[in-house]
Every structure is written in C-alpha cells, then in structure tokens.
Amino acid sequence: MGILRLSHVEVRVPDLELATAYYTEVVGLYETAREQDRVFLKCWDEQQHHSVILTSEPTYGLNHMGWKVRYREDLDHYTDRLAKAGVDVVRYQAGEIGPGHGEAIRFTLPSGHVMELVYGMQIVGNLLPLVNPPPKPINMVGFAPPRLDHIFITCEDVAGNTTFLQEVLDFHVKVCLRNAKLRSLLQRKPTDWVHSCN
Numbered sequence: 001m002g003i004l005r006l007s008h009v010e011v012r013v014p015d016l017e018l019a020t021a022y023y024t025e026v027v028g029l030y031e032t033a034r035e036q037d038r039v040f041l042k043c044w045d046e047q048q049h050h051s052v053i054l055t056s057e058p059t060y061g062l063n064h065m066g067w068k069v070r071y072r073e074d075l076d077h078y079t080d081r082l083a084k085a086g087v088d089v090v091r092y093q094a095g096e097i098g099p100g101h102g103e104a105i106r107f108t109l110p111s112g113h114v115m116e117l118v119y120g121m122q123i124v125g126n127l128l129p130l131v132n133p134p135p136k137p138i139n140m141v142g143f144a145p146p147r148l149d150h151i152f153i154t155c156e157d158v159a160g161n162t163t164f165l166q167e168v169l170d171f172h173v174k175v176c177l178r179n180a181k182l183r184s185l186l187q188r189k190p191t192d193w194v195h196s197c198n
Contacts, residue, residue, distance in 0.1 A: 001077055002170060006149055007068035007118050008050055012057035019054050028142025032124060033099040040099060042124075044137050045146035049100025049122040052148065064106065064114035065151050072119050075105050078169065082107050085168045094120055110164050111155030 013019035020039045023029045029041040032050050040050035048068075055063060069075060079089050082105075092104045102120035109115055127137040136146070155161050165171040 001074055002070055003074070003078075003117060004068045004070055006151055007048065007066040007116075007121065008053060009065050009148070009151060010053040010055055010063040012055050012059060012061050012063050014056070014058055014060065016054060016056040023052060023054065024141070026142045028140055028144030030127065035098070038098065043145050043147045044127045044140060046148070047123050047125055049124050053098065062113065062153070064116050065153070066104070066116040066118050068121070069117050069119050072103060075103060075117060075119055078117055079105055081168050085164070087168075100124070109155075109161060110157065111153065111161040113153055113155070 011019075016037065016039060020031070020041075023041055024031060029043055029052060031039060032042050033040040037056040039054045041052040041054065042048070042050050053063075057063075069078070075091070079091070082089050087107050089105050089107045092101075092106070094103045095101060097104060100122035102118045102122070104116050104118040106114060106116045128134070136144070162173065166173065
C-alpha cells in the first residue's frame with residue numbers, strides 16, 4: 001500500500017506552441033499525445049505515457065500534481081483517509097482525464113494545490129532499444145532529464161500543509177528549516193535520499 005513517487009504535473013501556459021517548443025527543444029521532453037488545448041510529454045527514461053501536461057490557459061501556473069500509487073486499492077484507502085480528514089475527493093476512470101491516464105482520485109490540499117493519486121497509467125516504454133541499449137538515447141536535444149522526480153510548491157501555512165501530507169498521505173519529513181522562512185523537505189518514504197515535496 002502507498003504512494004510510490006511523483007507521476008506527473010499539469011502546467012498551464014498562455015502560449016501552448018511556444019511552451020511545447022521550450023519543453024521539447026530546450027528541456028528535451030518527448031511529445032506522446034496532443035489534444036486541441038493540451039500537449040502530453042514525458043522524459044526519455046520514463047515508462048508511463050506522460051509526466052508533464054501543458055494546458056493552454058490565460059496564465060502560467062500549476063493546475064495539479066499527480067502521484068503514482070502501487071495498487072488500485074490504494075485509491076480506496078486514500079479516499080477513505082481523505083474523507084475522514086474532511087477533504088472532498090473526485091474519482092476518475094482510466095482514460096477519463098486524458099490519453100494514457102490511469103484511474104485516479106483528485107482532491108485539494110490545505111494549501112489550495114490540487115493533488116491527484118493515479119493508478120495504472122498506460123505504459124509506453126522508454127526511448128531505449130530492448131537489445132544492447134546505450135546508457136541514454138542518441139541524438140537527444142536539450143538537457144534531456146531521464147525522469148521527473150521533484151516538485152517545489154509554496155504556500156502560506158507550511159506547517160499545516162506539512163502536517164496534512166504526513167498524517168493523511170504518509171509523507172515523511174526529511175528536514176525542516178526555520179529561519180526567515182519555514183520550509184519542509186518531505187519524502188515519500190523514509191528510505192528516500194531525496195525530497196519529494198516542499
């Protein structure tokens with residue numbers, strides 16, 4: 001049972017074509033699907049359908065962040081825990097949110113950020129051949145990250161949001177810095193060496 005890792009983010013952008021060019025030519029992501037007002041992208045070593053969704057909207061920002069769960073039953077487990085915490089949850093069937101998307105639940109954190117837990121996103125494979133693969137694909141453009149694995153979010157009530165993530169969603173505090181600003185570095189499981197959410 002549990003949340004495994006960051007699955008994807010949906011980012012709103014005013015100029016979809018310009019943002020798509022930036023994310024593919026400078027960042028080095030690969031386009032996996034396109035709709036009229038959305039483009040789905042992934043990093044070269046990711047197996048799932050997408051890790052970044054660009055959505056055409058008037059302003060820049062984060063629409064939602066998605067986290068991968070291990071089992072379908074995890075969606076039920078966290079739906080129950082969120083309901084007990086007084087959080088409204090919306091459930092989606094596989095493919096309902098977009099191409100390649102798995103079964104999911106969405107809810108809003110105390111900070112106002114929309115979070116999603118997703119199970120069973122379509123597996124499309126990475127960009128390496130199955131036989132004698134090189135360490136990374138040849139002829140990549142941009143800095144080409146192998147995977148998306150961090151997200152940085154800001155909020156007014158860092159302590160409250162941190163407590164919610166720990167108590168309801170089983171995140172673990174790695175470091176909590178207090179000076180002019182309070183910052184929490186959280187990780188998904190105690191054995192992670194890196195943080196998952198700020």
